[in-house]
Amino acid sequence: MILNASGCLDALEAPEVARALDVFVTKTVTPQPREGNRPVRIAETDAGMLNSIGLENPGIDGLLEDKLPRLAELGVPLWVSVGGFAASDYARLCALLDDRPEVSAIELNLSCPNVEEAPESAAELVAAARPLTSKTLYAKLSPAATDLPETARAVQAAGADGLTLVNTIRGLALDDQTLQPRLGHELGGYSGPALKPIALAAVYQCYRATGLPIVGTGGIATGRDALEFLAAGASSIALGTILFSDPDAPGRVRRELADEFAARGLSAAEDATGLAHGPRPATVV
Ligand SMILES: Cc1cc2nc3c(=O)[nH]c(=O)nc-3n(C[C@H](O)[C@H](O)[C@H](O)COP(=O)(O)O)c2cc1C
Numbered sequence: 011m012i013l014n015a016s017g018c019l020d021a022l023e024a025p026e027v028a029r030a031l032d033v034f035v036t037k038t039v040t041p042q043p044r045e046g047n048r049p050v051r052i053a054e055t056d057a058g059m060l061n062s063i064g065l066e067n068p069g070i071d072g073l074l075e076d077k078l079p080r081l082a083e084l085g086v087p088l089w090v091s092v093g094g095f096a097a098s099d100y101a102r103l104c105a106l107l108d109d110r111p112e113v114s115a116i117e118l119n120l121s122c123p124n125v126e127e128a129p130e131s132a133a134e135l136v137a138a139a140r141p142l143t144s145k146t147l148y149a150k151l152s153p154a155a156t157d158l159p160e161t162a163r164a165v166q167a168a169g170a171d172g173l174t175l176v177n178t179i180r181g182l183a184l185d186d187q188t189l190q191p192r193l194g195h196e197l198g199g200y201s202g203p204a205l206k207p208i209a210l211a212a213v214y215q216c217y218r219a220t221g222l223p224i225v226g227t228g229g230i231a232t233g234r235d236a237l238e239f240l241a242a243g244a245s246s247i248a249l250g251t252i253l254f255s256d257p258d259a260p261g262r263v264r265r266e267l268a269d270e271f272a273a274r275g276l277s278a279a280e281d282a283t284g285l286a287h288g289p290r291p292a293t294v295v
Pocket of ligand 1 (some may be wrong): 058
Protein backbone atom coordinates (compact mmCIF):
# COMPACT_ATOMS: atom_id res chain seq x y z
CA MET A 11 0.00 0.00 0.00
CA ILE A 12 1.09 3.54 -0.73
CA LEU A 13 0.02 6.19 1.78
CA ASN A 14 0.89 9.85 2.24
CA ALA A 15 2.89 10.80 5.31
CA SER A 16 0.77 12.80 7.75
CA GLY A 17 0.99 16.56 7.21
CA CYS A 18 2.42 16.31 3.70
CA LEU A 19 -0.78 16.41 1.63
CA ASP A 20 -3.99 18.43 1.88
CA ALA A 21 -6.44 16.00 0.28
CA LEU A 22 -9.19 18.61 0.04
CA GLU A 23 -6.87 20.96 -1.90
CA ALA A 24 -5.43 18.18 -4.11
CA PRO A 25 -8.07 15.43 -4.33
CA GLU A 26 -6.54 13.88 -7.44
CA VAL A 27 -3.27 13.28 -5.55
CA ALA A 28 -5.15 11.71 -2.65
CA ARG A 29 -7.10 9.44 -5.02
CA ALA A 30 -3.80 8.07 -6.35
CA LEU A 31 -3.06 6.70 -2.85
CA ASP A 32 -4.32 3.51 -1.23
CA VAL A 33 -4.93 5.35 2.04
CA PHE A 34 -5.09 9.04 2.93
CA VAL A 35 -3.64 9.95 6.34
CA THR A 36 -4.85 13.25 7.84
CA LYS A 37 -2.66 15.95 9.33
CA THR A 38 -2.32 15.24 13.06
CA VAL A 39 -5.44 16.42 14.89
CA THR A 40 -5.27 17.70 18.48
CA PRO A 41 -8.04 18.25 21.06
CA GLN A 42 -8.16 22.01 20.43
CA PRO A 43 -7.58 23.94 17.18
CA ARG A 44 -3.97 25.07 16.77
CA GLU A 45 -2.60 27.91 14.68
CA GLY A 46 0.84 26.32 14.62
CA ASN A 47 4.20 28.00 15.07
CA ARG A 48 5.18 31.45 13.89
CA PRO A 49 6.67 31.82 10.37
CA VAL A 50 9.11 31.06 8.79
CA ARG A 51 7.94 27.42 9.03
CA ILE A 52 9.74 25.71 6.11
CA ALA A 53 13.44 25.85 5.17
CA GLU A 54 15.13 23.88 2.43
CA THR A 55 18.60 22.55 3.22
CA ASP A 56 21.22 20.70 1.15
CA ALA A 57 19.86 17.22 1.66
CA GLY A 58 16.37 17.68 3.06
CA MET A 59 13.74 20.01 4.42
CA LEU A 60 13.17 21.52 7.85
CA ASN A 61 9.64 22.29 8.99
CA SER A 62 8.24 23.74 12.16
CA ILE A 63 4.53 23.76 11.30
CA GLY A 64 3.67 22.96 14.93
CA LEU A 65 0.58 20.83 14.30
CA GLU A 66 -1.63 23.52 12.78
CA ASN A 67 -5.07 21.89 12.61
CA PRO A 68 -8.76 22.64 13.15
CA GLY A 69 -9.01 20.57 16.35
CA ILE A 70 -11.05 17.39 16.75
CA ASP A 71 -14.43 19.18 16.52
CA GLY A 72 -13.44 20.84 13.24
CA LEU A 73 -12.25 17.53 11.87
CA LEU A 74 -15.34 15.56 12.89
CA GLU A 75 -17.91 18.15 11.85
CA ASP A 76 -16.38 19.64 8.73
CA LYS A 77 -13.36 17.82 7.28
CA LEU A 78 -14.15 14.15 7.83
CA PRO A 79 -17.42 14.10 5.83
CA ARG A 80 -15.67 15.89 2.97
CA LEU A 81 -12.64 13.60 3.11
CA ALA A 82 -14.93 10.55 3.03
CA GLU A 83 -16.28 11.75 -0.33
CA LEU A 84 -12.85 11.13 -1.85
CA GLY A 85 -13.56 7.41 -1.75
CA VAL A 86 -10.10 6.62 -0.33
CA PRO A 87 -9.73 4.78 3.01
CA LEU A 88 -8.94 7.30 5.74
CA TRP A 89 -6.53 7.10 8.63
CA VAL A 90 -6.69 9.86 11.21
CA SER A 91 -3.45 10.96 12.84
CA VAL A 92 -3.98 11.88 16.48
CA GLY A 93 -1.77 14.00 18.74
CA GLY A 94 -1.99 15.43 22.22
CA PHE A 95 -0.23 16.70 25.30
CA ALA A 96 -1.27 14.03 27.81
CA ALA A 97 -2.43 10.41 27.72
CA SER A 98 -5.99 11.57 28.39
CA ASP A 99 -5.91 13.58 25.11
CA TYR A 100 -5.05 10.48 23.08
CA ALA A 101 -7.71 8.47 24.88
CA ARG A 102 -10.42 11.08 24.31
CA LEU A 103 -9.63 11.56 20.62
CA CYS A 104 -9.63 7.80 20.01
CA ALA A 105 -12.99 7.48 21.77
CA LEU A 106 -14.45 10.23 19.58
CA LEU A 107 -13.12 8.62 16.38
CA ASP A 108 -14.15 5.11 17.34
CA ASP A 109 -17.75 5.34 16.18
CA ARG A 110 -16.97 7.19 12.94
CA PRO A 111 -17.35 4.72 10.07
CA GLU A 112 -15.33 6.98 7.75
CA VAL A 113 -12.17 6.19 9.75
CA SER A 114 -10.45 2.90 8.94
CA ALA A 115 -7.46 3.30 11.27
CA ILE A 116 -5.91 5.68 13.78
CA GLU A 117 -2.24 6.67 13.76
CA LEU A 118 -1.00 7.90 17.13
CA ASN A 119 1.57 10.63 16.53
CA LEU A 120 3.83 9.99 19.52
CA SER A 121 6.71 11.93 18.10
CA CYS A 122 6.21 15.49 16.77
CA PRO A 123 9.51 17.35 17.21
CA ASN A 124 7.81 20.77 16.93
CA VAL A 125 5.57 20.76 19.99
CA GLU A 126 6.08 20.07 23.65
CA GLU A 127 5.80 16.36 24.33
CA ALA A 128 3.30 14.57 26.54
CA PRO A 129 5.01 13.61 29.80
CA GLU A 130 3.99 9.96 29.42
CA SER A 131 6.06 7.39 27.51
CA ALA A 132 4.98 6.22 24.05
CA ALA A 133 3.78 2.93 25.57
CA GLU A 134 1.72 4.74 28.20
CA LEU A 135 0.04 6.81 25.48
CA VAL A 136 -0.82 3.68 23.49
CA ALA A 137 -2.07 1.94 26.64
CA ALA A 138 -4.37 4.90 27.36
CA ALA A 139 -5.78 4.94 23.82
CA ARG A 140 -6.14 1.17 23.26
CA PRO A 141 -9.24 0.45 25.37
CA LEU A 142 -11.11 3.38 23.83
CA THR A 143 -11.16 2.14 20.25
CA SER A 144 -11.55 -1.08 18.35
CA LYS A 145 -10.02 0.51 15.26
CA THR A 146 -6.59 -0.50 14.02
CA LEU A 147 -3.99 1.53 15.94
CA TYR A 148 -0.64 2.50 14.44
CA ALA A 149 2.03 4.05 16.67
CA LYS A 150 4.23 6.61 14.90
CA LEU A 151 7.62 6.78 16.56
CA SER A 152 10.56 9.15 16.54
CA PRO A 153 13.89 7.93 15.17
CA ALA A 154 15.52 9.78 18.08
CA ALA A 155 14.41 7.30 20.76
CA THR A 156 17.39 6.06 22.76
CA ASP A 157 16.43 2.43 22.20
CA LEU A 158 13.92 2.35 19.36
CA PRO A 159 13.45 -1.46 19.23
CA GLU A 160 12.68 -1.41 22.95
CA THR A 161 10.15 1.41 22.47
CA ALA A 162 8.60 -0.57 19.60
CA ARG A 163 8.29 -3.67 21.78
CA ALA A 164 6.73 -1.58 24.54
CA VAL A 165 4.07 -0.03 22.27
CA GLN A 166 3.34 -3.50 20.87
CA ALA A 167 2.82 -4.83 24.40
CA ALA A 168 0.53 -1.83 25.06
CA GLY A 169 -1.71 -2.85 22.16
CA ALA A 170 -0.43 -1.16 18.99
CA ASP A 171 -1.42 -3.09 15.84
CA GLY A 172 1.31 -1.55 13.70
CA LEU A 173 4.14 0.97 13.58
CA THR A 174 4.76 4.02 11.40
CA LEU A 175 8.49 4.66 11.12
CA VAL A 176 9.66 7.37 11.23
CA ASN A 177 8.69 10.92 12.10
CA THR A 178 11.12 13.76 11.39
CA ILE A 179 14.25 14.27 13.47
CA ARG A 180 15.12 17.62 15.05
CA GLY A 181 17.38 19.90 12.99
CA LEU A 182 18.58 23.51 12.69
CA ALA A 183 19.38 25.71 9.70
CA LEU A 184 21.15 29.08 10.00
CA ASP A 185 20.82 32.07 7.70
CA ASP A 186 23.91 32.61 5.49
CA GLN A 187 24.25 36.29 6.35
CA THR A 188 22.90 36.75 9.86
CA LEU A 189 23.76 33.30 11.22
CA GLN A 190 20.40 33.38 12.99
CA PRO A 191 17.99 30.40 12.85
CA ARG A 192 16.06 30.44 9.57
CA LEU A 193 12.88 29.06 11.13
CA GLY A 194 10.73 31.25 13.37
CA HIS A 195 10.56 28.35 15.86
CA GLU A 196 14.36 28.00 15.56
CA LEU A 197 14.52 24.16 15.52
CA GLY A 198 12.47 22.12 13.09
CA GLY A 199 11.77 18.58 11.94
CA TYR A 200 14.21 17.32 9.31
CA SER A 201 12.77 15.22 6.47
CA GLY A 202 13.59 14.13 2.94
CA PRO A 203 16.53 12.21 1.40
CA ALA A 204 18.87 12.53 4.39
CA LEU A 205 16.32 10.79 6.60
CA LYS A 206 16.22 7.63 4.46
CA PRO A 207 19.11 5.64 6.01
CA ILE A 208 17.90 6.57 9.50
CA ALA A 209 14.36 5.47 8.68
CA LEU A 210 15.56 2.27 7.00
CA ALA A 211 17.52 1.36 10.14
CA ALA A 212 14.44 2.00 12.27
CA VAL A 213 12.27 -0.22 10.05
CA TYR A 214 14.92 -2.95 9.97
CA GLN A 215 15.37 -3.03 13.74
CA CYS A 216 11.69 -2.76 14.65
CA TYR A 217 10.68 -5.48 12.16
CA ARG A 218 13.06 -7.81 13.96
CA ALA A 219 11.96 -6.62 17.38
CA THR A 220 8.20 -6.89 16.86
CA GLY A 221 7.13 -8.49 13.57
CA LEU A 222 4.35 -5.88 13.48
CA PRO A 223 3.11 -4.42 10.18
CA ILE A 224 5.19 -1.30 9.49
CA VAL A 225 4.48 1.80 7.39
CA GLY A 226 7.93 2.93 6.27
CA THR A 227 8.45 6.65 5.71
CA GLY A 228 11.49 8.90 5.44
CA GLY A 229 12.96 10.22 2.21
CA ILE A 230 11.09 7.89 -0.12
CA ALA A 231 11.16 9.42 -3.60
CA THR A 232 11.35 6.47 -6.01
CA GLY A 233 10.18 2.91 -6.49
CA ARG A 234 13.69 1.76 -5.61
CA ASP A 235 13.46 3.59 -2.26
CA ALA A 236 10.09 1.96 -1.64
CA LEU A 237 11.53 -1.48 -2.43
CA GLU A 238 14.33 -0.93 0.09
CA PHE A 239 11.81 -0.07 2.82
CA LEU A 240 9.85 -3.23 2.05
CA ALA A 241 13.05 -5.28 2.12
CA ALA A 242 13.95 -3.76 5.50
CA GLY A 243 10.60 -4.94 6.85
CA ALA A 244 7.88 -2.44 5.91
CA SER A 245 4.58 -3.77 4.59
CA SER A 246 3.48 -0.33 3.29
CA ILE A 247 5.22 2.94 2.49
CA ALA A 248 4.24 6.59 2.95
CA LEU A 249 5.30 9.51 0.78
CA GLY A 250 6.11 12.78 2.55
CA THR A 251 8.49 15.52 1.44
CA ILE A 252 8.53 14.27 -2.17
CA LEU A 253 4.86 15.30 -2.51
CA PHE A 254 5.85 18.98 -2.21
CA SER A 255 8.04 18.80 -5.33
CA ASP A 256 6.26 16.01 -7.22
CA PRO A 257 2.51 15.66 -6.72
CA ASP A 258 2.56 12.83 -9.28
CA ALA A 259 4.79 10.78 -6.99
CA PRO A 260 2.09 8.27 -5.89
CA GLY A 261 1.45 7.03 -9.43
CA ARG A 262 5.11 7.24 -10.43
CA VAL A 263 6.41 5.40 -7.37
CA ARG A 264 3.72 2.74 -7.85
CA ARG A 265 4.84 2.17 -11.47
CA GLU A 266 8.51 2.17 -10.56
CA LEU A 267 7.88 -0.30 -7.73
CA ALA A 268 5.98 -2.59 -10.11
CA ASP A 269 9.01 -2.47 -12.43
CA GLU A 270 11.32 -3.32 -9.51
CA PHE A 271 9.10 -6.28 -8.59
CA ALA A 272 9.02 -7.50 -12.19
CA ALA A 273 12.82 -7.25 -12.53
CA ARG A 274 13.22 -9.42 -9.42
CA GLY A 275 10.42 -11.89 -10.09
CA LEU A 276 8.44 -10.67 -7.09
CA SER A 277 4.68 -10.68 -7.42
CA ALA A 278 3.57 -8.61 -4.43
CA ALA A 279 4.73 -6.45 -1.54
CA GLU A 280 4.40 -9.45 0.78
CA ASP A 281 7.14 -11.20 -1.21
CA ALA A 282 9.47 -8.24 -0.76
CA THR A 283 8.79 -7.52 2.92
CA GLY A 284 11.76 -8.55 5.07
CA LEU A 285 14.05 -9.64 2.22
CA ALA A 286 16.97 -7.71 3.73
CA HIS A 287 16.88 -10.08 6.69
CA GLY A 288 18.00 -12.99 4.55
CA PRO A 289 16.30 -16.28 3.83
CA ARG A 290 13.77 -17.32 6.44
CA PRO A 291 14.89 -20.28 8.55
CA ALA A 292 13.20 -23.51 7.48
CA THR A 293 10.33 -24.47 9.73
CA VAL A 294 11.26 -27.34 11.99
CA VAL A 295 8.54 -30.00 12.08
C1 LIG B 1 5.55 19.94 6.36
C2 LIG B 1 5.48 18.68 7.16
C3 LIG B 1 4.43 18.51 8.07
C4 LIG B 1 4.35 17.34 8.83
N1 LIG B 1 3.30 17.17 9.69
C5 LIG B 1 3.17 16.00 10.38
C6 LIG B 1 2.05 15.77 11.22
O1 LIG B 1 1.15 16.59 11.36
N2 LIG B 1 2.00 14.58 11.88
C7 LIG B 1 2.95 13.60 11.75
O2 LIG B 1 2.84 12.53 12.36
N3 LIG B 1 4.03 13.80 10.94
C8 LIG B 1 4.15 14.96 10.26
N4 LIG B 1 5.22 15.14 9.43
C9 LIG B 1 6.23 14.07 9.28
C10 LIG B 1 5.91 13.19 8.05
O3 LIG B 1 4.66 12.57 8.19
C11 LIG B 1 6.99 12.12 7.85
O4 LIG B 1 7.02 11.26 8.97
C12 LIG B 1 8.39 12.72 7.68
O5 LIG B 1 8.34 13.91 6.91
C13 LIG B 1 9.39 11.74 7.04
O6 LIG B 1 9.03 11.42 5.72
P1 LIG B 1 9.64 12.17 4.42
O7 LIG B 1 11.13 12.25 4.59
O8 LIG B 1 9.22 11.35 3.26
O9 LIG B 1 9.01 13.55 4.40
C14 LIG B 1 5.32 16.31 8.68
C15 LIG B 1 6.37 16.49 7.76
C16 LIG B 1 6.46 17.65 7.00
C17 LIG B 1 7.59 17.80 6.01
